[in-house]
Each structure stands twice: as C-alpha cells, then as structure tokens.
Amino acid sequence: MELVTEQEFGILIKGNRAVCDNKDKSHSLESASCWAWKALNHELSKLFSEMWDLDVHRLTPGRDYTIDVQGKAGPAQPGDSAVQDNAARHLFHHVNEELLKSIKTFATFISLLDNYETSTGVAEVVTPEEIAENNSFLDAVIATEVMRLAHEYLIKKNLAKPKLADFKHQLYDIWFQLYARKGGDRPDSCGFEHVFVGETRRGKEVLGLHNWVQFYLQEKRNQIDYKGYVARKNKTRPDEDDQVLSIQFSWKGLVKPIGSTFIGTSPEFEFALYTIIFLLSEEKVTRERVKIDEYELQVVVWRHGQHIGTAYPVLLSTRAGEP
Secondary structure (H helix, E strand, O other): OOOOHHHHHHHOOOOOOOOOOOOOOOOOHHHHHHHHOOOEOHHHHHHHHHHHHHOOOOOOEOOOEEEOOOOEOOOOOOOOOOOOOOOOOOOEEEEOHHHHHHOHHHHHHHOOOOOOOOEOOOOOOOOHHHHHHHHHHHHHHHOOHHHHHHHHHHHHOOOOOOOHHHHHHHHHHHHHOOEOOOOOOOOOEOHHHHHHHOEEEOOOEEEOOOOHHHHHHHHHOOOEEEEEEOOOOOOOOOOOOOOEEEEEEEEOOEEEEEEEEEOOOOHHHHHHHHHHHHHHOOOOEEEEEEEEOOEEEEEEEEEEOOEEEEEEEEEEEEOOOOO
16 A cells, blocks of 8 residues: 555654654554654664665766756645646756666666556566566675675574575565555555556556656656655755655656655665565564664555565655754
C-alpha cells in the first residue's frame, strides 16, 4: 500500500518529543511527531555510514551531475492534475550518462526500468529476458563492497545465509517476487517496481518512484515535471550538493505532493540499506532514525508480507541545517 505517509510521517512534524510506542502504526500526525523523534539508532548509523564510505559508485554533485532546486513547492494533494509550478526548469541540469553506463550496477539497473506495467491492477507479465535482467542486476549488486558489508551484517544477525546463491535468492524474493497491491486480485506489483520505477493507482495517484536515476530519465523524456522542493520546517531551501531531497513533481499527468529520494547514490547502496531495515523487523512499517554522513534521516520501510511494499528516506536535518 502507499502511503499518504511521507507527508504524515516525514514532513508534517510537530516537533514534540513524545515517548513512542513502537507498536503504534496509526496514521495520525501525533504518531508522525512521535516517530520523528525516535531515538537515533547508533548501530545502524555506524553500519550505513560505513556503507556510504564504501559506495565508490556514488556520483559526486557538481562534477558527475548538477541539480537546480529552484523554488519551494506549493500545496498539493495526491491525485491533483494541476498545481502551482515553482520550477520552470528540470531538477537535473546535467548527469554524466556515460559514467552511468560504464558502471555495471547502474547499467544493469537502468535495463530494469522499462520492464513494468506501471498501472496497479494490471497483471505483470515477466518474460525470461526480464528474469535474466533481474539476475544480472543482482549479480552486479552482490559483487560490490557495499552489499558485501550488508551481507556480513545480516549473517551475524542470522537474517541471511552465508552462501551468495542463497542470499541472491532471498533478495530476489524480497524485491522481485510479484504480489497484488491493496484492493487487487492479480500480481500487479513488486518492491522493486514500486520503490525504483514508480506506479499509478487507477489513473489518479502516483505511488512510489523514490529513485533519482528513474526520475532523471523520466524527466529527460518529459514524462516528469518537477514542481519544486519541499522544505523542512525552519530550513530555507536545499543546497545543490544535498544528496537527500524531498520534492514535488507530476508524472503521467498526476501530481505527487511529496516524494523523498537519495540523489547520486548507487543502486547497491539503496538496495542494501532498505534490505537491512526490512529484514531486521517483522513490523508492517519500520522507521529507523539514522545518521549517514552529514544527513540525519528517518528511513521508512513498509512490508507487504515477505516482500517490500515501499521504502524511502525522510531528511530530518543536516549538519549545517535546522532539525
């Protein structure tokens, strides 16, 4: 399911430091405040910071890509077809596509982005070629130092088997196994499609699409119209070198009032990050407050049975910014 939640649990934070009941899964704004002030997870912060440092495929802002954040987004509701546009230009001014194509994890990732029917309710048909592409992507990801570290951590927690073939099978099931989204009776979605590709519901709402590469490629094809940044409370605007953003955009003619995404990170980093949080908890929704490099984040992962429903980062503060 998706997820009014980015507004409710990430952005509309009141700031009261209430004591949280970890079993509370309500969608109230009181719960949003509570979750925003959940204690920092130091163990995961250390692990994710090590993964960040090992992410040699992460692009460098200002060199490998440039963004143009422009104006602050106006009010919007899910399903709006027209809102005030406070960004006349694309979010991505430049991306070194040759660099992306030269990095195996990016190249195999990009090959997956056209494999899905983005409308929920329409059953997915997976071809042998697409299965091979999924496996090629997983092979590339598992070979990275980022995923090696993640795998070692999960083995220590007894959440993954040591053999890479078993781990690959586990990742395939978590991310690529098809299931029916809420209200559906046919296998029309999977974790990878929702998080990294994006979906639409009944032609009225944008779901998922939390990946910067997909955003860039869709924007380049004029399928996405960037509307502006969504600022945190007491923070004026993002910087051009920020690598976590909350933004507003329209896709396929539908407005997403707020979408949160990493910028410039590698597919393996996001894949590993969300997989770890997913496997550490059996809760329907898990929100972990972590510090990665200069960013203090709430990483949110929703579970759909034994598969990922959605996953995204919510930026709470930066070293130079207000909380």
